[in-house]
Amino acid sequence: MRNPSSIAATSTTTPCCSKEGLKRGPWTPEEDELLCSYIRREGEGKWRTLPKRAGLLRCGKSCRLRWMNYLRPSVKRGQITSDEEDLILRLHRLLGNRWALIAGRIPGRTDNEIKNYWNTHLSKKLISQGIDPRTHRPLSTTSNQNPSSSSRPPKSNTNPNSSIGLKEISEAINNDQNYRPTRNPVMSFSEGDLGVVAVRLDQSDNNRGTYNEEENNSDVNNGNFVHYSGNCGGGTGDEDVFCSFLDPWIEEDVFANQLHQQQQQQFNGITHTDLDPLVLPPQFGCGTMWEANGLSSFASAFGEEET
DNA sequence: AATCACGCCAACCGCACACCA
DNA sequence: CTGGTGTGCGGTTGGCGTGAT
Numbered sequence: 001m002r003n004p005s006s007i008a009a010t011s012t013t014t015p016c017c018s019k020e021g022l023k024r025g026p027w028t029p030e031e032d033e034l035l036c037s038y039i040r041r042e043g044e045g046k047w048r049t050l051p052k053r054a055g056l057l058r059c060g061k062s063c064r065l066r067w068m069n070y071l072r073p074s075v076k077r078g079q080i081t082s083d084e085e086d087l088i089l090r091l092h093r094l095l096g097n098r099w100a101l102i103a104g105r106i107p108g109r110t111d112n113e114i115k116n117y118w119n120t121h122l123s124k125k126l127i128s129q130g131i132d133p134r135t136h137r138p139l140s141t142t143s144n145q146n147p148s149s150s151s152r153p154p155k156s157n158t159n160p161n162s163s164i165g166l167k168e169i170s171e172a173i174n175n176d177q178n179y180r181p182t183r184n185p186v187m188s189f190s191e192g193d194l195g196v197v198a199v200r201l202d203q204s205d206n207n208r209g210t211y212n213e214e215e216n217n218s219d220v221n222n223g224n225f226v227h228y229s230g231n232c233g234g235g236t237g238d239e240d241v242f243c244s245f246l247d248p249w250i251e252e253d254v255f256a257n258q259l260h261q262q263q264q265q266q267f268n269g270i271t272h273t274d275l276d277p278l279v280l281p282p283q284f285g286c287g288t289m290w291e292a293n294g295l296s297s298f299a300s301a302f303g304e305e306e307t
Numbered sequence: 308a309a310t311c312a313c314g315c316c317a318a319c320c321g322c323a324c325a326c327c328a
Numbered sequence: 329c330t331g332g333t334g335t336g337c338g339g340t341t342g343g344c345g346t347g348a349t
Contacts, residue, residue: 026317026343048334064335065318100337115338116316 023057027066031056035063036071069110076108080117088114089122093136 023031038054044067046053047060056063069075080088084106091102099111099118106114123133132139 024319046334059319060334061320062318068336069317097338111337112317119339120315 021057022051022059022062024062027070031058032066032071035067039067039071065112069112074108075110080109080113080121084109085117085122088118089126092118092122092133096134 027035034054034056038050042053047064050056050060050063051058054063058066087106088102091105095101097115099115103109103111103114118133126133126136127139130139131137
């Protein structure tokens with residue numbers, strides 16, 4: 001049990017977290033009703049002052065969490081289906097422990113629920129199959145990886161084994177002097193936009209997402225990849241933009257596995273300068289994303305040193 | 308029936324980031 | 329530019345339920 005006094009002594013404790021006279025632990029039906037009726041009346045937000053206005057002896061964080069993870073009408077209760085499980089696995093392979101992003105792709109499920117499900121079911125399942133749940137690679141090949149990865153890395157690049165920070169992508173592209181703006185005048189990167197992903201050139205579904213494609217731009221492998229640069233119509237956050245990119249990644253996951261060997265051979269020998277500068281700037285360590293898809297050679301081609 | 312061990316999950320914590328004055 | 333505030337996120341934990349002994 002945590003010692004509340006130690007919490008109060010923490011200099012970085014935000015006002016919301018001070019526990020003076022505030023209730024903790026499981027929520028009662030009465031509290032739930034108070035919170036629900038208040039949010040129905042006034043809407044979400046202003047979590048810090050919400051408890052007082054709603055007549056709750058809880059901190060704002062607790063109220064927000066309770067609403068987001070349990071009381072929200074859109075929250076789906078019940079067993080995770082096999083389809084959802086499959087989707088979680090694919091998304092985790094792409095994104096790592098970006099639970100909020102993963103949850104955003106699974107309607108009705110919360111990040112907390114997915115995180116719990118991962119920790120209690122899926123990670124064990126993968127381990128039992130001889131797969132490292134962090135890297136989605138066979139355990140034997142990952143045993144020598146840095147064990148310190150269990151400590152929390154910077155949020156912007158949360159999982160060193162899988163995902164990349166979206167903010168870094170747009171920043172890196174914007175800051176890179178070698179970055180050549182797209183030929184498509186509609187497309188330009190701003191804070192809300194996201195850079196470049198590689199998807200299959202022969203992908204047939206053209207209706208997914210709203211990204212603009214730029215064919216022939218970096219057709220480095222004579223057929224299978226083309227780079228898409230991102231401007232998804234504006235107005236959305238970079239995570240939304242990112243989500244529109246995810247569909248082909250998720251659904252072409254099998255493709256990535258099947259052709260991994262082929263890709264390795266095809267990308268061998270390609271240097272960074274062989275690639276179109278529209279790809280992520282070399283100082284940006286984008287390799288982990290490709291590695292997450294088993295495209296390790298692709299990763300090295302983008303300037304990240306493989307170890 | 309009592310006790311123990313373990314799994315599950317709601318809830319908490321600290322940190323990071325965005326926003327604004 | 330800076331500091332304060334609000335919010336969101338990922339990691340962790342405590343308590344409850346359940347099965348085993």
